[in-house]
Amino acid sequence: MVIVPCSGIGKTFGSVSREAAYEVTEDMRPADTELVPLSLLVLGDADAREAVSEHGAVTIDGCKLACATKMVQESGGMVAQQFTVLDTFRRHRQFKSQGIAELNEGGKRLAHALAGEIAAAVDGSCENGRGKEDA
């Protein structure tokens, strides 16, 4: 699956979304996921567009502007599941995140929690895919 995080530069939740995306694609589910940067989608890069249109995309939005989700849709891709940092925070209010260039401990924990939710969604999607293949 393709993971598309917010590329926010000015808010902590943007950094949380990016960290969660890295954690999923590099640590948790490296074999099943691929990170596609928003900048390539904005530019209309053919490979990036193909990636989001051929595979379901998991989007991670850092704020209500929902750039990741909107850009996948604008690029002709299918959003398999949309995650927002705020929703995860509401489930884990103890993780007070701060910092942009460098997340504090709360931010890292929030990113880890979000990454776990995304990994579970990836597993579910992969199982469905395998089920369809078997059938």
Place this chain on the structure above:
Amino acid sequence: MPDLPKKKVGIVACSGEELPEGTVTRLAALKVLEQLRPADTVTICLPLFLAGGEGDRAFARFYPTVVVDGCDKRCAARATEMYSGKPAAGVVVTDLVAECALDQPEGKRRLNEAGQRAVEVTAERVAVLVDDLLGKPAGHYSSEGAILMARQRAEMVAEAEVSQPEAQEEVVATCSCGSGIPVQKVAVDGHEVTLIALPAIFQQFHQASKQPGEETVNELLEVVKIYNAVPGEQEDAYRVALLREYAQFYEKQEVSA
């Protein structure tokens, strides 16, 4: 008076998450925004040119913009030009690394030492470009002033974030993300045009007690032309539209005062 931010420079980083150089662009942009030139710079997330509104797309037409790209795909430069306006200047990290004979940056999540050095060099180059665009002499910026400004900005951000999540949703002013440039749609000779910064310009004129009239509309047109392309042959039509819109704005302000 409303502060029309015409004397600031916009910074747009590619922020490409798939390359260490993308991380370099993001951290270098942050360094310029928060430490090196906090009073002179603003930023916007690249995707907002498409995912945002007209105020976001007006960014590079409103601010002279420095784009910071990680590689020769130059996503930030090309996307900014396509969707907003031609950048005033740009930096490509891979070029800068070669030019300065730096070691290869590595580590998308955590930059290695070479990556950290690339951040420093890139940020310094961007700061020089900012100074050039603002016509400020090299070395004009006192480090004490920059540190004070950075501290104030950090305090504002910390205050905004301390009461999550509500503050995250509502506080925009303390965030460097999003241009928030006001725009207004106006009918000019029967055609609808979007004029960048018009609400702020009207507010500025009203606060300067400029009453609607021929003299004022000529001044208005000159200020509008700073931010918007006004075809020479349509200037009379723009004057008519501006006078009509400003008269309405002025009356509304007077009634509510």
